[in-house]
Amino acid sequence: MTAPLKVLMLGWEFPPHISGGLGTACYGLTQGLAHHGVDVTFVVPKTWGDEDQSFLKLVGANTVPVKRWTRIEHGETGPRVASSPALDAREPEAVVQGTPSGAAPLRAGTATAREERERTETLQTTLRLLEVESTLRPYLGESGYLQQLVELTGLTAEELVRRFADAPEEARRAVAELERALFEASASGELSRIEAVLGSEEKLHFSGFYGPDLMAEVARYALVVGEVARREAFDVVHAHDWMTYPAGIVAARVAKKPLVVHMHACEYDRSGEHVNERVRGLEQLGLSAAERIVCVSHYTANVLRQRYHVDPDKLRVVHNAVTHKDQMEAWHWEKHIPEPIVLFLGRVTFQKGPDYFLEAAARVVKVEPSVKFVMSGSGDMLPKMIERAARLGLARHIHFTGFLKGADVERMYAMADIYVMPSVSEPFGISPLEAMALDVPVVLSRQSGVSEILRNALKVDFWDVQDMANKILALIRYPALAQQLTEEGRNELATFRWDVRGKLVREIYEEVVA
Amino acid sequence: MTSLVFYFQIHQPFRLRRYTFFDIGVHDGYFDDTENARIVRRVAEKCYLPMTSLLLRLVEKHDGRFKCAFSVSGTALEQMELWSPESLANLQRLAATGCVEFLCETSHHSLAFLADRAEFEAQVKSQRQRIKQLFGKEPTTFRNTELVVDNRVARWAEELGFRAILGEGADHLLGWRTPHRVYRPESCERIKILLRSYKLSDDIAFRFSNRAWSEWPLTTERFASWVHALPPDDPFVGLFMDFETFGEHQWHDTGIFAFMEHLPDAIFKNPRFDFATPSEIAARFDPIARLDIPHPVSWADAERDLTAWLGNHMQRAAHEALYSLGPAVRKAAAAGRSDLYEKWKKLTTSDHVYYQCTKWFSDGDVHKYFSPYSSPHDAFIAFMNVLDDLARRVARVQEPTPVESPTS
Structure with a gap:
């Protein structure tokens, strides 16, 4: 039986309100950790209205019974224990407090050389969900932050600014000091600046106001999480992506516990060469402060080595897995047009390579004019893409659906005959797995983390639009290829399991706790 | 007397270039001659030349008592002629000694x-x-691609006049019986089948340099002691392997050449043992029993079947598309386009479907090692595109319009 281990996880979103890949991955990971006896206190930022004056809500705490089977093989060299977690803890069962386990007694052994015994044990793993009042969201940017705040809170911009001004003097000062300390520390790499700010033990009130800009809110959130860290008992802090890195640093310093940071996407993935230096600085700070860095791919680990000069000994790669939501039942949606549909689905931004998709489309329709291309999603490059499509003579061949949500996303996947992910830089990229779950064959960029682990997909370099077109055409012309990819792909998807990843992450915790 | 029967396989496919959809109808330069030349020259340097030289020395040193056999595919012969004539010359020197038998295959x-x-x-x-x-000698022993045999292939080989055929000594075929005897395939009246002794063969071909193997490092003396321990009524031991075992799969620094150099001496220490060729064994011994081979058995992978070539949808689709073009291609050849027929035949080389194998997890590593493609799917796409182009060219031969001359 593994020893209990407690983690304070600074994550993003929680079902049923998950909007993107980051939230999905964080949630999947908590489920995976539950299989390996890790108690998770999951902290998520959440906006709430006037009525609630606390900064913290304990939304749910339950013990998650996880069935594991343990097989004891009696080989010639004595018993070996091989254990494997079961698959079925995705939906937590009703809490049964105080039941030690559902352990079945060991079967009495006969004296055969290779005898197998099985037993089931139930790990009582606790998952506590803490919602912390904050406006942070996974995909917020610095520009337009106030506008987004207005949408999130339902308050006017004036009201938001006034609330900050009306906040207790010492709270505002603490936020400003930490923000400055973070800025200086990310320039100098000196964490002592931050510690000096955290010196006082006094309880401050952070409720009822938000940071007037993104960086101030990041600092305010960090201070709030620091308060959480004073109250909670845990062995390690685990923070996901840059916005929670300062909070992770603060929590780790307050509790004198090791910090693990998780890199899902870095500033270079989001912005190419035109990085936001303050964001990059906070990433650098988190990477320096952490004892271990979990990367979602070797691709990302490599970026961290080259762009952030991270000590390679700190890097660990844990690929994302498929969550229950992704493993949808094949959706046999009525397709209303007979022509093959080739789909791009994602943010229409530099990172996702929509322009390469259009270039490939132009080459395909020259040979197969009946093929329809669909670009689903919105983003800063969308207007340019519509113009580009027209210039390439694709007007009759391409449809722009705009941003899709909810069931429309699944419906779109299910209507497609081919899914293309032409990303320029994709730390992981879960969307091909979602397409595959709906039996859609996939062409994907080699410049992605998911291509490291995925075998049943056609891979291209994003800039090689000729090869991309070649592969799209091959899928259309040679049906055996699509059949091969979807049939074997289904089996492959089933192997990308969060419980397997959870074990790796637990081992990382053990490295830093020891 | 127990004879060691070494048979070495030499084969090189004409690998395809990354022929894309946009090449279809544009050119028929299907084969990557640069890559093929590079590989043949490299293998010649590491394996063909040093190992054939070693075998020539062994034949000479042992005064004709060291013997072995080769099967060299036609595509390998052609590539040697093109890019490594010295390798071919060495094989001819071996043939001239009279101690080396050359087998037939497709x-x-x-x-x-x-x-x-x-x-x-x-x-x-x-x-x-x-x-x-x-x-200089008409072959009398047949070896089918990847050592695949079933009752039908054996009968066809018999009808074509061969006196012996080689096969895999697979457990599921033999049951309790030994591979070290001569058998007669069910359904045949004259031909004899000689089986591969896979354990002893793979000790050399696969396990020789494996440090995790309990017998590593394998010395000549130890191997000879295993051979010497065989029952006296075993007439032969079939040591069938890829010639690239020497210098290519097992690198020079593993000691594989030294192992072979000293093996005959170690074997001859017991006068009950010698070396022989397959046709000598077939002439010397009558079959001890019939052997029923209802399903094709190969020497590949753990399964010893055809799943490495025809195990998935892509492979089966490619195989069907290829052979469905056969009659039209032969018609084109009869109409004067033997060049198209030759290109098609180069596509029949089994390696092209082998590259499309997706048996990743158990045997996958071996397959990957031999594949010039980054994935089996890429292999399938290039193959199907080539076939598409070839089919168009073949179809055009039958049209009354003037025939387009090939572009390369």
């Missing part, structure tokens, strides 16, 4: 026996003629 190392008997026979006959012409 000229293009194909799976034609599965789909197209006429093509199978045409390829066997053309290879037989070429072996006779190059090595």
Whole structure:
């Protein structure tokens, strides 16, 4: 039986309100950790209205019974224990407090050389969900932050600014000091600046106001999480992506516990060469402060080595897995047009390579004019893409659906005959797995983390639009290829399991706790 | 007397270039000659030349008592002629000693026996003629692609006049019986089958340099002691392996050449043992029993079946598309376009579907090692595009309009 281990996880979103890949991955990971006896206190930022004056809500705490089977093989060299977690803890069962386990007694052994015994044990793993009042969201940017705040809170911009001004003097000062300390520390790499700010033990009130800009809110959130860290008992802090890195640093310093940071996407993935230096600085700070860095791919680990000069000994790669939501039942949606549909689905931004998709489309329709291309999603490059499509003579061949949500996303996947992910830089990229779950064959960029682990997909370099077109055409012309990819792909998807990843992450915790 | 029967396989496919959809109808330069030349020259340097030289020395040193056999695919012979004539010259020197037998196979190392008997026979006959012409003796022993045998192939080989056929000594075929005896395939009246002794063969071919193997490092003396411990009534031991075992799969620094250099001396220490060729064994011994081979058995992977070539949808689709073009291609050849027929035959080489294998997890590493493609799917796409282009060219031959000349 593994020893209990407690983690304070600074994550993003929680079902049923998950909007993107980051939230999905964080949630999947908590489920995976539950299989390996890790108690998770999951902290998520959440906006709430006037009525609630606390900064913290304990939304749910339950013990998650996880069935594991343990097989004891009696080989010639004595018993070996091989254990494997079961698959079925995705939906937590009703809490049964105080039941030690559902352990079945060991079967009495006969004296055969290779005898197998099985037993089931139930790990009582606790998952506590803490919602912390904050406006942070996974995909917020610095520009337009106030506008987004207005949408999130339902308050006017004036009201938001006034609330900050009306906040207790010492709270505002603490936020400003930490923000400055973070800025200086990310320039100098000196964490002592931050510690000096955290010196006082006094309880401050952070409720009822938000940071007037993104960086101030990041600092305010960090201070709030620091308060959480004073109250909670845990062995390690685990923070996901840059916005929670300062909070992770603060929590780790307050509790004198090791910090693990998780890199899902870095500033270079989001912005190419035109990085936001303050964001990059906070990433650098988190990477320096952490004892271990979990990367979602070797691709990302490599970026961290080259762009952030991270000590390679700190890097660990844990690929994302498929969550229950992704493993949808094949959706046999009525397709209303007979022509093959080739789909791009994602943010229409530099990172996702929509322009390469259009270039490939132009080459395909020259040979197969009946093929329809669909670009689903919105983003800063969308207007340019519509113009580009027209210039390439694709007007009759391409449809722009705009941003899709909810069931429309699944419906779109299910209507497609081919899914293309032409990303320029994709730390992981879960969307091909979602397409595959709906039996859609996939062409994907080699410049992605998911291509490291995925075998049943056609891979291209994003800039090689000729090869991309070649592969799209091959899928259309040679049906055996699509059949091969979807049939074997289904089996492959089933192997990308969060419980397997959870074990790796637990081992990382053990490295830093020891 | 127990004889060691070494048979070495030499084969090189004509690998395809990354032929894309946009090449279709544009050019018929299907084969990557730069890559093929590079590989053949590299293998010649690391394996063909040093190992054939070593075998020549062994034959000379042991005064004709050291013997072995080769089968060299027609596509390998062609590539040696093009890019490594010294390797071919060494093989001819070996043939001239009279101690080395050259076997027959299909000229293009194909799976034609599965789909197209006429093509199978045409390829066997053309290879037989070429072996006779190059090595001075008409082959009497047949070895099918990847050592695949079943009752039907054995009968066809018999009908083509062969006296012996080689096969895999698979457990599921033999049961309790030993591979060290001569058998007669069910359904045959004259031909004899000699089986591969896979354990002893793989000790050399696969396990030799494996440090995790309990017998590592394998010395000549230890291997000879295993051979010497065989029952006295075993007439032969079939040591069948890829020639690239020497210097390519097992690198020079593993000691594989030194192992072979000293093996005959160690074997001869017990006078009950010698070396022989397959046709000598077939002439010397009557079959001890019949052997029923209802399903094709190969020497590949743990399964010893055809799943490495025809195990998935892509492979089966490619195989079907290829052979369905056979009749039209032969018609085109009769109409004067033998160049198209030759290109098609180069596509029948089994390696092209082998590259499309997706048995990743158990045997996958081996497959990957031999594949020039980054994935089996890429292999399938290039192959199907080439076939598409070839089919268009073949179809055009039948049209009354003037025939377009090939572009390369």
